[in-house]
Amino acid sequence: MTTSVKKSALIIVDVQNDFLPGGALAVREGDRVIPVINALQAKFELIVATQDWHPADHGSFAANHPGKVPGQFVVLAGIDQVLWPVHCVQGSKGADFHPDLVQTHWKKVFRKGSNPQVDSYSGFYDNNRMGDTGMADFLKEQGVEEVFVVGIATDYCVKFTVLDALSEGFATWLVEDAVRGVNLEKDDSIKALQEMEQAGAKTIPSGLVLQD
Numbered sequence: 001m002t003t004s005v006k007k008s009a010l011i012i013v014d015v016q017n018d019f020l021p022g023g024a025l026a027v028r029e030g031d032r033v034i035p036v037i038n039a040l041q042a043k044f045e046l047i048v049a050t051q052d053w054h055p056a057d058h059g060s061f062a063a064n065h066p067g068k069v070p071g072q073f074v075v076l077a078g079i080d081q082v083l084w085p086v087h088c089v090q091g092s093k094g095a096d097f098h099p100d101l102v103q104t105h106w107k108k109v110f111r112k113g114s115n116p117q118v119d120s121y122s123g124f125y126d127n128n129r130m131g132d133t134g135m136a137d138f139l140k141e142q143g144v145e146e147v148f149v150v151g152i153a154t155d156y157c158v159k160f161t162v163l164d165a166l167s168e169g170f171a172t173w174l175v176e177d178a179v180r181g182v183n184l185e186k187d188d189s190i191k192a193l194q195e196m197e198q199a200g201a202k203t204i205p206s207g208l209v210l211q212d
């Protein structure tokens with residue numbers, strides 16, 4: 001869609017209760033993406049979602065590193081890891097998708113972050129690129145050439161999903177009003193958008209996608 005005839009997929013990243021207002025790792029205005037994403041879904045034949053899905057002993061939780069608090073760093077799987085509050089624990093309400101998010105036409109959900117030893121921001125690969133959710137192969141088997149990425153958080157899981165989508169050869173669009181960021185530092189989302197564009201992603205407002 002949108003100025004091309006490539007087969008497209010919508011990738012909905014981590015629209016889970018813990019990332020929404022009132023959640024354990026609440027993203028400001030995170031809930032605002034929901035009506036936008038619901039409208040967009042009507043435009044796509046192929047929709048997939050990612051779900052942050054951590055065991056309680058996950059190494060990205062500050063609570064699992066005595067003396068550490070969220071925002072501090074440790075080394076996890078050889079990579080600098082910022083520590084988070086406990087969030088998206090497998091089977092918890094915080095890990096559920098928001099009830100207002102329409103799920104009826106999803107083809108598949110890709111869970112990530114289940115290995116306690118490494119975090120997984122991208123919906124494709126763990127942060128050390130060892131674990132693979134299978135999403136790249138799935139999309140390729142479906143003939144997808146182009147992906148539109150939406151959801152939370154612009155500066156973490158959305159960004160790394162976009163960068164991996166590009167590295168897998170997908171033409172990649174970021175729907176700019178269908179994402180929100182954590183912004184540990186106030187410009188993180190803006191920087192993330194610049195990084196994604198530099199890597200080859202295109203940004204587009206939802207209005208243009210809906211018009212098509």
Ligand code: VGL
Nearest residue numbers: 014052152153156157158
């Ligand atoms: C996310 C921080 C930790 C995200 C997931 O979905 O962007 N951020 N886990």
Ligand code: ZN
Nearest residue numbers: 052087088113
């Ligand atoms: Zn997480």
